[in-house]
Amino acid sequence: xxxxxxxxxxxxxxxxxxxxxxxxxxxxxxxxxxxxxxxxxxxxxxxxxxxxxxxxxxxxxxxxxxxxxxxxxxxxxxxxxxxxxxxxxxxxxxxxxxxxxxxxxxxxxxxxxxxxxxxxxxxxxxxxxxxxxxxxxxxxxxxxxxxxxxxxxxxxxxxxxxxxxxxxxxxxxxxxxxxxxxxxxxxxxxxxxxxxxxxxxxxxxxxxxxxxxxxxxxxxxxxxxxxxxxxxxxxxxxxxxxxxxxxxxxxxxxxxxxxxxxxxxxxxxxxxxxxxxxxxxxxxxxxxxxxxxxxxxxxxxxxxxxxxxxxxxxxxxxxxxxxxxxxxxxxxxxxxxxxxxxxxxxxxxxxxxxxxxxxxxxxxxxxxxxxxxxxxxxxxxxx
Amino acid sequence: xxxxxxxxxxxxxxxxxxxxxxxxxxxxxxxxxxxxxxxxxxxxxxxxxxxxxxxxxxxxxxxxxxxxxxxxxxxxxxxxxxxxxxxxxxxxxxxxxxxxxxxxxxxxxxxxxxxxxxxxxxxxxxxxxxxxxxxxxxxxxxxxxxxxxxxxxxxxxxxxxxxxxxxxxxxxxxxxxxxxxxxxxxxxxxxxxxxxxxxxxxxxxxxxxxxxxxxxxxxxxxxxxxxxxxxxxxxxxxxxxxxxxxxxxxxxxxxxxxxxxxxxxxxxxxxxxxxxxxxxxxxxxxxxxxxxxxxxxxxxxxxxxxxxxxxxxxxxxx
Numbered sequence: 001x002x003x004x005x006x007x008x009x010x011x012x013x014x015x016x017x018x019x020x021x022x023x024x025x026x027x028x029x030x031x032x033x034x035x036x037x038x039x040x041x042x043x044x045x046x047x048x049x050x051x052x053x054x055x056x057x058x059x060x061x062x063x064x065x066x067x068x069x070x071x072x073x074x075x076x077x078x079x080x081x082x083x084x085x086x087x088x089x090x091x092x093x094x095x096x097x098x099x100x101x102x103x104x105x106x107x108x109x110x111x112x113x114x115x116x117x118x119x120x121x122x123x124x125x126x127x128x129x130x131x132x133x134x135x136x137x138x139x140x141x142x143x144x145x146x147x148x149x150x151x152x153x154x155x156x157x158x159x160x161x162x163x164x165x166x167x168x169x170x171x172x173x174x175x176x177x178x179x180x181x182x183x184x185x186x187x188x189x190x191x192x193x194x195x196x197x198x199x200x201x202x203x204x205x206x207x208x209x210x211x212x213x214x215x216x217x218x219x220x221x222x223x224x225x226x227x228x229x230x231x232x233x234x235x236x237x238x239x240x241x242x243x244x245x246x247x248x249x250x251x252x253x254x255x256x257x258x259x260x261x262x263x264x265x266x267x268x269x270x271x272x273x274x275x276x277x278x279x280x281x282x283x284x285x286x287x288x289x290x291x292x293x294x295x296x297x298x299x300x301x302x303x304x305x306x307x308x309x310x311x312x313x314x315x316x317x318x319x320x321x322x323x324x325x326x327x328x329x330x331x332x333x334x335x336x337x338x339x340x341x342x343x344x345x346x347x348x349x350x351x352x353x354x355x356x357x358x359x360x361x362x363x364x365x366x367x368x369x370x371x372x373x374x375x376x377x378x379x380x381x382x383x
Numbered sequence: 384x385x386x387x388x389x390x391x392x393x394x395x396x397x398x399x400x401x402x403x404x405x406x407x408x409x410x411x412x413x414x415x416x417x418x419x420x421x422x423x424x425x426x427x428x429x430x431x432x433x434x435x436x437x438x439x440x441x442x443x444x445x446x447x448x449x450x451x452x453x454x455x456x457x458x459x460x461x462x463x464x465x466x467x468x469x470x471x472x473x474x475x476x477x478x479x480x481x482x483x484x485x486x487x488x489x490x491x492x493x494x495x496x497x498x499x500x501x502x503x504x505x506x507x508x509x510x511x512x513x514x515x516x517x518x519x520x521x522x523x524x525x526x527x528x529x530x531x532x533x534x535x536x537x538x539x540x541x542x543x544x545x546x547x548x549x550x551x552x553x554x555x556x557x558x559x560x561x562x563x564x565x566x567x568x569x570x571x572x573x574x575x576x577x578x579x580x581x582x583x584x585x586x587x588x589x590x591x592x593x594x595x596x597x598x599x600x601x602x603x604x605x606x607x608x609x610x611x612x613x614x615x616x617x618x619x620x621x622x623x624x625x626x627x628x629x630x631x632x633x634x635x636x637x638x639x640x641x642x643x644x645x646x647x648x649x650x651x652x653x654x655x656x657x658x659x660x661x662x663x664x665x666x667x668x669x670x671x672x673x674x675x676x677x678x679x680x681x682x683x684x685x686x687x688x689x690x691x692x693x694x695x696x697x698x699x700x701x
Contacts, residue, residue: 006391012387028397040691040695043649047691052681058676062673097688104681191403191406195401201393316415317414318416345447348440359430360430360433362433363430
């Protein structure tokens with residue numbers, strides 16, 4: 001995007017708002033040019049992360065081969081690397097050069113520092129707590145998108161370990177419920193978060209991706225109980241206490257927004273709604289009832305509803321990477337769900353055929369409505 | 384109404400007196416999915432999940448009663464599972480997407496048909512025979528409907544056939560040779576898709592498909608090179624696999640630079656970093672080699688990112 005295009009868009013937005021905005025133009029343009037200068041593609045970010053992990057593997061291999069077993073040495077090396085990583089990650093110092101170094105140093109420094117702390121935190125729980133505290137600290141100190149993403153996922157991993165360690169399977173449900181609420185609030189309150197403070201605004205994107213991955217990891221943990229937990233089948237609905245209402249609220253909010261936007265352009269909005277605020281139409285109530293019918297069978301499969309929540313939130317926000325992650329996870333969890341189901345092939349067949357028929361019936365019902373929007377739909381969204 | 388990008392709105396949020404409710408309104412109008420995009424998602428998800436579930440339900444039903452069904456019936460059911468979606472795909476009132484999805488489902492069910500045939504007649508064939516026949520018999524559909532998900536199925540089957548052939552028949556194949564073959568197959572595929580996309584009118588493969596195929600080719604080539612390097616003492620002749628792989632990587636890098644394709648350059652950068660790291664480890668399998676490899680990976684990544692970022696900035700305006 002060029003500066004000219006940016007200024008045109010800002011003008012358009014000002015016209016739409018109907019009031020002049022007080023804009024700090026030098027600061028805005030400085031951040032814009034900084035973003036255009038250093039914001040790499042998704043592929044470049046993946047290259048940075050993969051390389052950082054490969055380098056960490058080699059370096060840890062090196063420390064083992066030289067027979068280094070002093071916790072003090074590990075702690076010192078880890079501290080130096082984490083400190084240097086924080087400095088290098090600042091874009092205003094070295095730009096993308098420092099960013100690549102910074103990510104590698106922090107990824108390498110993190111396990112080394114924890115290894116150095118092993119005398120102090122001599123239990124697994126202690127180690128997980130130390131890792132969690134360190135990840136929170138890194139998240140507060142660093143603005144870099146890759147680091148904030150990795151710190152959020154690390155926090156998720158530590159919390160999942162601690163929850164499972166303390167409360168067993170129930171802990172994993174608590175974790176999924178907590179992260180589902182956190183992700184929903186994070187995405188739904190985007191405007192508020194971006195305006196509340198620079199600290200949150202600059203970390204918004206990295207944390208959002210991290211929360212999606214952390215929630216999917218938790219969902220994966222719940223979906224595959226035989227392999228991961230080696231536990232018998234237990235009541236599997238605890239996380240659904242949070243997931244089902246969240247999904248319901250999300251869809252209700254979306255329908256309300258559609259009514260509101262239709263009201264803005266003066267079409268299809270009931271007269272009562274214009275006076276009293278958005279009211280759901282009978283068809284929209286039918287959509288909600290359909291959603292409820294869809295969610296009831298997922299009460300005992302929280303991995304499915306968690307992934308559905310990720311999919312809806314990512315799609316709503318126009319976030320392609322999140323959508324792709326959620327779709328891949330959804331396909332896997334659905335297959336896993338039916339594979340693990342402790343029922344006869346006949347019962348599985350009836351359930352699958354009935355649900356397939358219901359989805360096709362819903363498609364047939366909505367087809368006319370969908371076709372009328374076909375020409376305006378731009379495809380899997382996101383800018 | 385022209386859509387405003389998320390970047391502009393975010394910059395304005397940070398550097399103006401825009402209120403949270405105004406920001407929310409702007410995001411809602413310009414960035415968040417509107418009704419059209421939600422219906423696009425439903426148009427794709429509902430029939431895909433519905434057809435998938437229904438097909439699985441039918442399969443499970445026959446699996447449940449399988450031993451009770453006479454052999455002729457078993458063959459009839461398996462053949463019917465292929466024929467029915469084919470016939471349904473001829474119904475003109477279905478959209479093109481649905482018809483292609485139905486034919487993809489039919490192509491997928493060709494495999495179970497061969498499986499049933501082999502089971503009833505006790506052909507004694509290896510698993511690779513089944514996959515090879517599956518590939519051959521769906522080839523016409525793959526070429527005729529030219530649909531990305533069906534190509535994914537076909538390429539997965541071709542790769543599986545090669546892997547199974549190396550395990551069950553070709554006893555003398557090394558791991559490096561196997562990876563080399565997979566590299567060649569996937570490279571030919573990706574070259575074909577890119578050329579067809581550029582030269583043939585009416586052909587427009589989705590971006591995710593070309594990227595996935597390229598990822599498969601580069602991954603196989605990289606593993607082939609790393610394996611050849613690390614196994615050099617036992618099989619020195621394997622070093623000759625490096626020449627064509629590296630030559631093709633160089634040619635792709637040249638083409639990617641010429642046609643301004645940052646994705647392929649990023650993939651190749653990662654491949655080169657991994658191959659050189661394996662050379663460093665192999666050159667001196669000692670303590671220092673691990674340190675040098677770590678330094679190389681960090682240094683090369685930094686260098687690659689600087690080059691890639693410069694290219695991105697230059698190409699952005701074209």
